[in-house]
Amino acid sequence: xxxxxxxxxxxxxxxxxxxxxxxxxxxxxxxxxxxxxxxxxxxxxxxxxxxxxxxxxxxxxxxxxxxxxxxxxxxxxxxxxxxxxxxxxxxxxxxxxxxxxxxxxxxxxxxxxxxxxxxxxxxxxxxxxxxxxxxxxxxxxxxxxxxxxxxxxxxxxxxxxx
Amino acid sequence: xxxxxxxxxxxxxxxxxxxxxxxxxxxxxxxxxxxxxxxxxxxxxxxxxxxxxxxxxxxxxxxxxxxxxxxxxxxxxxxxxxxxxxxxxxxxxxxxxxxxxxxxxxxxxxxxxxxxxxxxxxxxxxxxxxxxxxxxxxxxxxxxxxxxxxxxxxxxxxxxxxxxxxxxxxxxxxxxxxxxxxxxxxxxxxxxxxxxxxxxxxxxxxxxxxxxxxxxxxxxxxxxxxxxxxxxxxxxxxxxxxxxxxxxxxxxxxxxxxxxxxxxxxxxxxxxxxxxxxxxxxxxxxxxxxxxxxxxxxxxxxxxxxxxxxxxxxxxxxxxxxxxxxxxxxxxxxxxxxxxxxxxxxxxxxxxxxxxxxxxxxxxxxx
Numbered sequence: 001x002x003x004x005x006x007x008x009x010x011x012x013x014x015x016x017x018x019x020x021x022x023x024x025x026x027x028x029x030x031x032x033x034x035x036x037x038x039x040x041x042x043x044x045x046x047x048x049x050x051x052x053x054x055x056x057x058x059x060x061x062x063x064x065x066x067x068x069x070x071x072x073x074x075x076x077x078x079x080x081x082x083x084x085x086x087x088x089x090x091x092x093x094x095x096x097x098x099x100x101x102x103x104x105x106x107x108x109x110x111x112x113x114x115x116x117x118x119x120x121x122x123x124x125x126x127x128x129x130x131x132x133x134x135x136x137x138x139x140x141x142x143x144x145x146x147x148x149x150x151x152x153x154x155x156x157x158x159x160x161x162x
Numbered sequence: 163x164x165x166x167x168x169x170x171x172x173x174x175x176x177x178x179x180x181x182x183x184x185x186x187x188x189x190x191x192x193x194x195x196x197x198x199x200x201x202x203x204x205x206x207x208x209x210x211x212x213x214x215x216x217x218x219x220x221x222x223x224x225x226x227x228x229x230x231x232x233x234x235x236x237x238x239x240x241x242x243x244x245x246x247x248x249x250x251x252x253x254x255x256x257x258x259x260x261x262x263x264x265x266x267x268x269x270x271x272x273x274x275x276x277x278x279x280x281x282x283x284x285x286x287x288x289x290x291x292x293x294x295x296x297x298x299x300x301x302x303x304x305x306x307x308x309x310x311x312x313x314x315x316x317x318x319x320x321x322x323x324x325x326x327x328x329x330x331x332x333x334x335x336x337x338x339x340x341x342x343x344x345x346x347x348x349x350x351x352x353x354x355x356x357x358x359x360x361x362x363x364x365x366x367x368x369x370x371x372x373x374x375x376x377x378x379x380x381x382x383x384x385x386x387x388x389x390x391x392x393x394x395x396x397x398x399x400x401x402x403x404x405x406x407x408x409x410x411x412x413x414x415x416x417x418x419x420x421x422x423x424x425x426x427x428x429x430x431x432x433x434x435x436x437x438x439x440x441x442x443x444x445x446x447x448x449x450x451x452x453x454x455x456x457x458x459x460x461x462x463x464x465x466x467x468x469x470x471x472x473x474x475x476x477x478x479x480x481x482x483x484x485x486x487x488x489x490x491x492x493x494x495x496x497x498x499x500x501x502x503x504x505x506x507x508x509x510x511x512x513x514x515x516x517x518x519x520x521x522x523x524x525x526x527x528x529x
Binding site: 026028029032035051052055056058059062063064066067068070071074122124 | 250253283284285288289291292293295296298299302303306307317318321322324325328345
């Protein structure tokens, strides 16, 4: 019961935030709409017993990505009316509706596998073992880390003044 | 149920009506503790800074001037509340609350005494760093929506500082998590038979400096540098909304000193006295050091502050993480008093050696 109420409140908030991202004229408001959306999704993670995922969602998406976005907005011109209205309203509406219909159809026609096991309550240690233990996904984690590092160094060397 | 991770494992069953009474009583208690500490800290700061500068400080209202802060609160709340005509009004209204609420949320996972905490989240350390970033967004909102160039510059500096100092802070905390093999705050405190300030002095130094930058205390108070930006992000604020922003600033100082004492000085642990008394003693000591730094070191420029974060604190935090990783793998049991001088010596050598690269005036660094 309580979980249902929480779900609907968070879902409406997330949708409001997402709508604000595309409809607000001021770039700054769109960034804040994105923050609202991320926070509500973190809340949804909490209601699904994914406590670690929820907190990491706040840490990375709100604390890092949204903050970096805001930093980038500070460096752009015309913040007040920077989010230009699109000239392709009708095609956007049609393709948006088509995509929404398609995803609803897929969701309704998939037989979802629901695990009968109870959720593990402290998820952090389970996730940590899966990622970093021997026989876990440690190779993938390391490769991803190396990729990110290479991208970072590449970005720095591309942007550096000669 | 899915909210089970919010339940504190130790006390919830003992309370009548378990969870809800616990939630209500602890929330009221935490807000009361925060408000009283903020009012006392404002008085303390003014008196201590006055002492450092060979002045007297506020000493007229009540004994030792103790009632000065109450008088200031009444004064500030009766001021006219002005909103600039060209401000972004909804954001201008929300911003103070957006800045203040996360500070209050951090307190929810801090044990004030053995088991006296609102929620013992098993990822408390990550939670604290996640939530503390939201305050910066609130401060940024207040600066951006004021439609004032000084506010805007202050807000931009806030974001730049947050991005830079969040990383060394998290890395310093990672060493802590590694040593205590737990991410919950009570686990971190439980691992401190010797306070982490002694077994991880490098992390302690990095954490305190990064914390000063995150809560915008004086060597890093570029956000509201009053000689350059009038009052930075809160230039346009007045009345009740200014009071909330001011409250945020001092709550950050209170919570910051609580965090220093919880993570590195052993929290409520200590002989003879009850836990809460020990926490208050450690809080006051940490806050005194913060004030000491404030009255000693002049404000950094933004490029100096960035340079400190990226070129000094980040490598030092990495060193600490590396030392802790080596220690955890090769000598897991090595946390007795004999090892403390070794840790201190390693820290001193690393800091002195690293400082040789960081001489001022060697080269100009743009950001």
